[in-house]
Amino acid sequence: xxxxxxxxxxxxxxxxxxxxxxxxxxxxxxxLLIRPYEQQLYRTALALVxxxxxxxxxxxxxxxxxxxxxxxxxxxxxxxxxxxxxxLNEARGRxxxxxxxxxxxxxxxxxxxxxxxxxxxLIDWREVPLAALERKEIRALIQQAVxxxxxxxxxxxxxxxxxxxxxxxxxxxxxxxxxxxKVRLHRARMLLQKRLVPHLRLVTKPPRKGLGFxxxxxx
Amino acid sequence: xxxxxxxxxxxISEYIDNTLDPQVRADVERHLETCEICSxxxxxxxxxxxxxxDDRVFELPLDFSKRLHARLDDVLKAEYPETLGMGP
Numbered sequence: 228x229x230x231x232x233x234x235x236x237x238x239x240x241x242x243x244x245x246x247x248x249x250x251x252x253x254x255x256x257x258x259l260l261i262r263p264y265e266q267q268l269y270r271t272a273l274a275l276v277x278x279x280x281x282x283x284x285x286x287x288x289x290x291x292x293x294x295x296x297x298x299x300x301x302x303x304x305x306x307x308x309x310x311x312x313x314x315l316n317e318a319r320g321r322x323x324x325x326x327x328x329x330x331x332x333x334x335x336x337x338x339x340x341x342x343x344x345x346x347x348x349l350i351d352w353r354e355v356p357l358a359a360l361e362r363k364e365i366r367a368l369i370q371q372a373v374x375x376x377x378x379x380x381x382x383x384x385x386x387x388x389x390x391x392x393x394x395x396x397x398x399x400x401x402x403x404x405x406x407x408x409k410v411r412l413h414r415a416r417m418l419l420q421k422r423l424v425p426h427l428r429l430v431t432k433p434p435r436k437g438l439g440f441x442x443x444x445x446x
Numbered sequence: 447x448x449x450x451x452x453x454x455x456x457x458i459s460e461y462i463d464n465t466l467d468p469q470v471r472a473d474v475e476r477h478l479e480t481c482e483i484c485s486x487x488x489x490x491x492x493x494x495x496x497x498x499x500d501d502r503v504f505e506l507p508l509d510f511s512k513r514l515h516a517r518l519d520d521v522l523k524a525e526y527p528e529t530l531g532m533g534p
Contacts, residue, residue, distance in 0.1 A: 254522045297527040388498045413459035420491045
């Protein structure tokens, strides 16, 4: 999971060709260039700003910025990583403008000082067969729990566990060390574990308790 | 080295990502073999990571793409990308 994502040489070659042609005047090709990444950019924006309409604005502004700054893309990162970085900055800018960051930072500080948490130790939940899960309800719970995380943790979970960027790409994109990526990711995951497990257990209502029952093996 | 539960919790994320030093990983595994609580925490954390990744399959808002490309089109018609200076 943490091995740097290999860059697909074909993808990179065709993207490089597209970028070169756009810079040479084939401006219309920019539509093609960004099409594969629309969902990824939207998810990233939504994870940060937590509002659909605003996330859409963030993506639009980020894409326009990427077009205008296209000549500054150096190709030392993947184009998708560069696009995500612009989107992330755009989303952060909006949060800052609205003063929504202050609350998050306080929250995070508290977490950093009192990083001594206890995970939720509930033995039944892992044994619930996946088929029995109320998927829609679970998805809503997960989204809410992620939305409630402090901003830095939301970022790290989105990049690593939703978009599955490598640790190295994530570190480069956020401008932080690999070690800090790991620390934040660990805290974010543990916070989610603690918040979600008791709820998931209620939603899933295991048919039977006890360790011998249908141990999950879907991982 | 024998680890206590609290030590093991500190390593759960890296254990899942398989980035622990082999010796530490072996210590964690030894603990997990006998500790039902820690292995439950490990499993539930893994499950949550899988569920989070599931979120990728959601749909974009209706006409998201249409609006994005329409706005982009206006800019593409009117502007060239900015050029970089000729410096090094």
